[in-house]
Amino acid sequence: MKKLFLLLSLAAVAAVTAAETENQLVIHAEQGRFKIDRNIYGHFAEHLGRCIYEGFWVGENSPIPNTRGIRRDVVEALKKIKVPVLRWPGGCFADEYHWKDGVGPREQRPRMVNTHWGKVVENNHFGTHEFMDLCEQLQCEPYICGNVGSGTVLEMQQWVEYLTFDGESPMADWRRRNGRDKPWGLRYFGVGNENWGCGGNMTPEYYANEYKRYATYVRNFGTNRIFKIACGPNSGDTNWTEVVMREAGRRMDGLALHYYCGSGRKSRSATQFAEDDWIWLLRSALRMDQLITAHSAIMDKYDPKKRVALIVDEWGTWHAVEPGTNPGFLYQQNTLRDALVAALTFHIFHQHCERVRMANIAQTVNVLQAMVLTDGPRMLLTPTYHIFEMYTVHHDATLLPVELKSATYALGEVSIPAVSASASRQPGGAIHLSLVNTDPHQSARVLCAITGAEVKEIAQGRVLTAAAITAHNTFDQPEAVKPAAFHAWKKTDAGWEITLPPKSVAVVEMR
Numbered sequence: 350m351k352k353l354f355l356l357l358s359l360a361a362v363a364a365v366t367a368a369e370t371e372n373q374l375v376i377h378a379e380q381g382r383f384k385i386d387r388n389i390y391g392h393f394a395e396h397l398g399r400c401i402y403e404g405f406w407v408g409e410n411s412p413i414p415n416t417r418g419i420r421r422d423v424v425e426a427l428k429k430i431k432v433p434v435l436r437w438p439g440g441c442f443a444d445e446y447h448w449k450d451g452v453g454p455r456e457q458r459p460r461m462v463n464t465h466w467g468k469v470v471e472n473n474h475f476g477t478h479e480f481m482d483l484c485e486q487l488q489c490e491p492y493i494c495g496n497v498g499s500g501t502v503l504e505m506q507q508w509v510e511y512l513t514f515d516g517e518s519p520m521a522d523w524r525r526r527n528g529r530d531k532p533w534g535l536r537y538f539g540v541g542n543e544n545w546g547c548g549g550n551m552t553p554e555y556y557a558n559e560y561k562r563y564a565t566y567v568r569n570f571g572t573n574r575i576f577k578i579a580c581g582p583n584s585g586d587t588n589w590t591e592v593v594m595r596e597a598g599r600r601m602d603g604l605a606l607h608y609y610c611g612s613g614r615k616s617r618s619a620t621q622f623a624e625d626d627w628i629w630l631l632r633s634a635l636r637m638d639q640l641i642t643a644h645s646a647i648m649d650k651y652d653p654k655k656r657v658a659l660i661v662d663e664w665g666t667w668h669a670v671e672p673g674t675n676p677g678f679l680y681q682q683n684t685l686r687d688a689l690v691a692a693l694t695f696h697i698f699h700q701h702c703e704r705v706r707m708a709n710i711a712q713t714v715n716v717l718q719a720m721v722l723t724d725g726p727r728m729l730l731t732p733t734y735h736i737f738e739m740y741t742v743h744h745d746a747t748l749l750p751v752e753l754k755s756a757t758y759a760l761g762e763v764s765i766p767a768v769s770a771s772a773s774r775q776p777g778g779a780i781h782l783s784l785v786n787t788d789p790h791q792s793a794r795v796l797c798a799i800t801g802a803e804v805k806e807i808a809q810g811r812v813l814t815a816a817a818i819t820a821h822n823t824f825d826q827p828e829a830v831k832p833a834a835f836h837a838w839k840k841t842d843a844g845w846e847i848t849l850p851p852k853s854v855a856v857v858e859m860r
């Protein structure tokens with residue numbers, strides 16, 4: 350009888366552990382020192398596939414509601430995620446873009462071939478004025494990437510003059526003739542893109558010299574102050590960081606890292622994948638932490654005061670294009686898995702926020718890990734969009750260090766932490782805790798203690814999850830994946846117990 354009871358009890362314990370993992374979290378509210386720069390939640394829009402054309406630009410005569418040619422539904426959706434900064438015109442396109450072709454009367458602008466992306470005709474209808482108008486409509490900072498690969502120093506120098514000079518000069522006068530009297534404010538300027546690859550296949554030594562030459566002529570006019578961003582490494586290329594920091598670190602304000610975490614292990618499909626593809630991609634996303642740590646260590650050597658920001662100005666997933674679409678357009682669907690990639694990546698950026706002060710997901714609309722997908726007049730919000738929206742609470746908040754003892758989620762020989770957590774405090778005092786449960790089968794019980802603050806209540810919570818790891822929104826079912834109210838917490842003697850559903854991201858507000 351005794352034996353039977355013992356067996357039954359063991360079975361009961363096994364059932365509990367099979368249903369849920371246990372995790373311990375401490376939030377150190379008294380130790381907040383660094384700000385999570387809202388620019389970490391930045392975006393990237395390239396002349397690639399249907400990002401600029403169709404995604405943003407439909408033209409003034411389009412039946413799709415627009416403001417001066419820019420579609421209103423997309424702008425309204427993006428305003429809700431408080432886009433802080435938008436990088437443009439590329440990407441690889443930046444190093445073959447000649448800005449003078451994109452100003453003046455639209456019907457007179459020359460047409461060119463977009464050689465990188467589908468070899469389609471680029472009619473230059475979306476140029477400098479349209480981009481700056483878009484940023485004004487979004488109320489975000491523009492971040493322009495200049496052409497080092499195939500452009501001249503003069504061309505780059507004149508672009509900055511055209512944009513920012515208030516006095517009398519050939520470029521400022523031309524801007525006025527093109528309808529813009531006052532200069533724009535422009536803070537972020539990139540001196541080339543991926544110059545180790547599509548931007549000219551340069552060595553770091555050669556690029557460092559080119560950077561110094563081009564950057565010299567990126568001038569400050571009037572009160573405008575340009576934050577100069579140098580091309581940084583491709584993923585783990587620490588030699589690039591070493592050489593460029595050593596040779597040119599003093600002359601830059603930011604260094605741009607690019608890392609795409611890719612797709613699944615066996616399937617590259619955005620929507621048709623198995624659990625081993627799920628864990629594989631989440632593990633690849635977590636590699637961002639090692640990359641930032643490695644590049645930051647080199648930057649610390651040349652810039653111990655952390656004056657130069659590490660700017661991850663291209664990141665995200667990269668799946669196979671949707672069947673039947675142009676392979677050069679990089680149009681991919683977006684599932685709950687992509688949402689978890691975004692949430693995990695933000696926790697890593699937060700952790701490194703002293704050095705990482707901007708990041709730009711690739712790309713905003715219809716390309717790679719997009720926020721928004723469009724189909725003619727229709728638009729849908731992706732699961733990734735919802736993470737950006739839920740995480741707006743972290744914008745410019747103070748990072749609160751956390752200690753986490755997480756259970757492990759494993760499949761075959763691959764294992765990752767089951768839980769990821771990040772906490773921040775708003776200037777007004779509320780603490781926001783975001784949590785990810787990577788395990789698609791088990792709930793995660795998180796026992797959370799807070800030091801240095803008395804949390805009287807969890808005022809509200811939201812969660813993003815779905816029945817399947819492949820869940821996504823379609824034009825017929827645009828709300829299959831969207832945030833829901835979340836209340837799975839209770840107060841304990843030691844703090845709070847929060848239970849996350851399997852495969853979920855939750856954000857709670859503590860007061």
Ligand code: AHR
Nearest residue numbers: 439440441442542543711
């Ligand atoms: O985002 C797509 C492309 O990926 C960009 O144009 C390029 O910089 C990177 O290789």
